[in-house]
Each structure stands twice: as structure tokens, then as C-alpha cells.
Amino acid sequence: MGPAVLERALLDIAVPIAVLDGADPHLPVVWVNRAFEVTTGYDAAGARQHQRDPIPPGARNPDALLAVREAVRARRDVASTLSLRRADGSVYTCRIQLSPLLAADGTVEHWVAALQDLTDQLSHDAEQAALVEAERRERRSLGLVAQVSDLLMDVDDRTTPLHEIASLLRHALVGWAAFYVNDGGLRQADGVDANRPPSGKGRKHGVAARQVDEGGDRTPGPDAVQLLLDGAKERPVDLPLDGWFPRGSASSWLADHVTAHAVPNLTAASARAAVFPVSGRRRVLGLLVVLPRTGSGLDGLDQSARTVLELTARRVGLVIDNARLYDREHRLAETLQRAMLPQQADVEGLDVWTYYAPNSENVQVGGDWYDVLQISPDVVGVVIGDVVGHDVEAAAAMGQLRSVVRSYAYDITTPGPVLERVDQLVAGMRIPRSAGLVLSTLTRAEGAWRLEYSRAGHLPLLHVRDREVTELMRGGGPLIGFGGGGRSTESLALEPGDVLVYYTDGLIERRDRGLRDGIDALTEVVGGVTARDSAGIGEEILSRLADHPEDDVAVVVVRVPDPRDHLERGRSPRRRRWSLPSEPTSIGRARHAVVRTCHAWDMPNAANAELVVSELVANAVLHGFGHVSLQLYDTGDGLRIEVEDGNPAPPIATDGHPGRVGGFGIKIVERLADWGWRPSARGKLVWAKVRPGDLPPAAVRRPPGS
Structure with missing residues (x-):
């Protein structure tokens, strides 16, 4: 193969090649192939003329250039990545392989430089790096949103501190963050406080420390924060921390508060805070205020960070709204339930103790109830009942039944006929829930008490005498409204020290225990009670059976006083x-x-x-x-x-x-x-x-x- 073939091969090869003069310390270009001309835009003369043109400072690589010079001095091969300038003035990065051509005497006559344009590779690498970084940001954002969701997961936990979420945002996303709630005026929030009233368009923000310069030409800026609180703006806004705002405005108060509490994080670059609305279903409940780590205001947040902050603000708003809604419903239901239960009055001649606790897993409302009636000085009525269900409808049915029973009990003191009248009225009222109850009257005659009772589909009373427990099973009948015929009345003469225990199934029934076993357990507990007063008896029953109720619990304990009680008072817990x-x-x-x-x-x-x-x-x-x-x-x-x-x-x-x-x-x-x-x-x-x-x-x- 002759020299001409080799020259044509070098000239037409796709790899850019240049031959440099080895005798000149500046290594001027003496020959280039066509690929070199296409890549750089220079022929040999043009390359030689612009060979020493300066490279922009940002593209220089001093360490790589120094390594090339040392290799040239040592007359050895070297490969390095450098930036070169094209004829159009653009700078590109290439990989240069430099090899010496030695003469017979061992001197370097020429250097051969082979170039590899890295522009496409670097662009591809940059794209891949950008994709990896974007994926990393997305994963970080998803992880952050998941952590916020974990902190807010327990909606019933009103101790969920919002400052923990703000601390999480500071650690992972921004330089500083804080939540503010609006309940008649802005205040920094510590937790999901359901006891606060619903947010309104409050403007009780106090007097701002920064006032408008009335003697100058400065005019106050718009109160963007108040526009957010009023719902006039839906998107986050920038808050200039050194701005001038109307006296006592929300923007002025918030700017002063952020400036005072974010001093370690406040720099000239963060003179603006980003303010996100914390919205509930129908109103803005508060604000999320952040200072970005770089930049100022919303401009300092990339799209991923803004998305995370908007999602966080939205989720916090829904949690606060849900907590307040739950608390309002909880209070309403509890107030309704309590209003339907009697305030126990002193009953002359009897020791009476009552207890009611709703099932905490429900809305604090249900169908269990009791009633203690002083019908006359010598007649006391005691009722305990249970309407099926744990909702407002059950409570409403209970309220209707309670009123009906009360009305008839004052008119007719015999329990059986009272329940017959109740059956007739309930059938006409079309009460949607079935119910069971026990109605009893205790009548005093000649210093002694006599019990009369009738049961309508309810659990038996327990009668205790000298620690011997008897289930009063007689006098039973179907549920209220299903009587159809007459209802019987049973009676029992009571003696001093006798105890009657009225209860609903929530006291004894469990998932792992049926009613029969529950009654047996209650009988055993009642038989072992050592207390000498009704409250002590009730407390012992509750401590043994009602620690973890799965249903509403209503209990009434009635005890006939015993003249010997004062001698054994110390036995009462x-x-x-x-x-x-x-x-x-x-x-x-x-x-x-x-x-x-x-x-x-x-x-x-x-x-x-x-x-x-x-x-x-x-x-x-x-x-x-x-x-x-x-x-x-x-x-x-x-x-x-x-x-x-x-x-x-x-x-x-x-x-x-x-x-x-x-x-x-x-x-x-x-x-x-x-x-x-x-x-x-x-x-x-x-x-x-x-x-x-x-x-x-x-x-x-x-x-x-x-």
C-alpha cells in the first residue's frame, strides 16, 4: 500500500485529524483532513490563524491543558478533554488524542491530533442527568407528601402539631415555614385545634409596627393576605417583608410576624415570603407561609416545590375543616344525648346512683337511657331502656319514648298498664326503631319499700340481698310497640340493705361473650361487692365490667338504706x-x-x-x-x-x-x-x-x- 493511499485514507476518514508542527513549541497546525474542516469550520490555515484565540472562562479546563503540556514536553501520548472554538465562534467540547511522530534521531517532527466531538454525548448525558434529577425530585416530593399525610392521618387526634409539618418542610424543601390560622384574626398555629370557632373574614390583626409614612410619597400596597383570607384570591401570593401596608392590615401583621420569627433565615435574597392559602371546603381557614432557600418569594420555588406546598396546604385545610366539623357534630350529638338524660335529683328515702357513657367509637349519641322519677313523696319511678342503633334517629326515638313513658308514669303508677298505653301510642307514632325497657315503681308504705316492675324485651333486673343475687326474670314481654295484649306487673317486698341493679347490654355484652355469659359475670361481680352505698356499688361494677365498653352503657343502682350503714362505712371503696x-x-x-x-x-x-x-x-x-x-x-x-x-x-x-x-x-x-x-x-x-x-x-x- 503506497503513501498516496494512506494520504487519501487520512483525508477521507470520518475522524477529525490534524497534524501539528513538532519543531515549534506552539504546535501550529500544518495539515487537517476533511472531517476536521467540517467539524471546526477551519482549514489548516484558518486553524493556524485562530489557534491561540482565547476560550471563554467558563469553558476553560486549566488542569487538562496543563496535563497536555506536560505530555508534550515528555514526548508521550496523551488523551484529554478540552474545549475548542469553531469558526462561527461557538465553543464545543471534544476528546483529543495527541501522539508524537519521531524522526530517525528521536526528535519529534510532528504531532498527530485525533478529535472526538462530545457535543451529542454531553447533551445526551445532560438529558439523562436531568431526567434522573427530575425523577429524584418527584420521588422526594411524593415522599414528602406521604410524610405529611402520615402526620395528618389521625383526624381525631387534635394534638397533631402543625409545627411538625412546618419543621418537615424546613428540613426537606424550604428555608423557613409556618402555619397561621384565621379565627377572627391571624395567629400562628401549633396544632389542629378543633375547639376554635370556624374562620371568618376577621380583621383583628392589631396595629402594625410598620406604619405608612404620611409625610412622604409612599402609599400602602394592596392587602394581598386579606384578599387570600377572604377568598378573593385563590392562588398563592408574594408578601414583601419590607413593604408598606394599611394600618392594622393582615399583610402588615404577617410581614412583621414573619420578620420577627424568621430572622436567622432572613436574607436580602429572601425579602419576599410566599403565602399559600389553607382552604377548607367553603372558606380559607389559614395560611402557609414559606421563605425559599434560594431566590425570593414564589420565584424562589420550582414547580415541584410549589406543587408540594400547595398539596400540603390543601390537605392541612381539609384536616382542620374535618376536625372542626367532627367536633361540631360531636358536640351536637353529645348535647342532644345529655339533654335527654335526666339530672338526677335527690330521692327521699332511697340511695340512687346513675351512670351513662356513650360508645366513644360512635358520634357520642345512641339509644340507651335511664330515668328516675319522683312521682310522689312515697312513689319513685325508675326506667331503663335501649333503642336499637347509634345515631341521631335512635336518640330521637329514645327521646320520644322517654317523654311518653314519663307522661303515663305520672298518671298510672302500675308499670304493666303504663307499658300497655305506651304500646298503643307507639304503634300510632310509627317510631322507626324497636326498643326494650324496664319500668319499675318503688312505693313506700309504713316505712317499707315495695317494688313493682314490668319488662318489655329488656334484660332482667338484679336484686341483691345479703350478697345473694337474684335475676328478676318475671314480668317479661315483647319489645315496645309489639305488645298486642296485656302486660303483667310483678312485685317484690324490699328490705333495708336491698339493692336493685338496672343496666343495658353495653355493660355486659362483648364480641367474645354472649348475653348469658355477660349476665353471669355481672351477677358474680354484684355478689362480691363490699360497698355499702349505691355509688360505691356502681363504681365496683364499672371498674370490673366497663373498662372497655363496645356499646353505650347505662346503669342505675338503687339501694334501700340500712340503719347499720354508718357502722360499716369504711368498707365502701x-x-x-x-x-x-x-x-x-x-x-x-x-x-x-x-x-x-x-x-x-x-x-x-x-x-x-x-x-x-x-x-x-x-x-x-x-x-x-x-x-x-x-x-x-x-x-x-x-x-x-x-x-x-x-x-x-x-x-x-x-x-x-x-x-x-x-x-x-x-x-x-x-x-x-x-x-x-x-x-x-x-x-x-x-x-x-x-x-x-x-x-x-x-x-x-x-x-x-x-
């Missing part, structure tokens, strides 16, 4: 409990319950205990949510009071909290008792142990909840 609705009337009920308990236990200083429980229950009603649990314990050296509600926030005294409304109640408690608090499964439990001694002069009575 020293514990009492009450479940109270979250409403002001519960304060008076709690005070009355504590005074009665102190007298029953022969405990002094009932006035101190009454004042302490009044303040604790008032705080639970005013500042908590959900029903209030009150428990009393005789510790041997004093009375311990425990009040539990659904708000996890700790009680706070007024001292050290300027502008706080209330807080005086805790100061009164401190004067009368040792007290403390702890978190509980439902929220918090506040306890107080009343100190012995007279009421301190400084502990004057204040209005409940002050």
Missing part, C-alpha cells in the same frame, strides 16, 4: 367518677357531686373541695373540648380530685402571661391544694389534692372559669 358534658351546667353538677361525696365519706373541708373542683371543671369546660371526666379519691390523708378533658394544652396561671384572659382559677387552686397535670390518652388530666384546714381568707370565690 373511696372512689367516685362522673362523665360530664362540656357545658357550663356541668360546673354546678360537679360542685354538688363533690359536696355530697365529702359528706358521704365524712370528710371535712367540703367547702375547699367544692371551690377547687369548681375551678378545675370550669377551666375544662371553657378551655378544653370533648366531655369532661371527674374522679374523686380518698387518699387517706385528703381528697384527690382529677379532671380530664380533650385539650392537651397545659393549664397556665395568669402570672407571666400579659394580656391573657383568665388564669385566676389556677391561682385559687394553688391556695387550697397541691396540684399538677399530665398528658392523657384523650388530652390532659389535671389533679389536685385538697389540703386539710379551713378555707384561707385570700381564697375568695370568683366566677367559674375566671
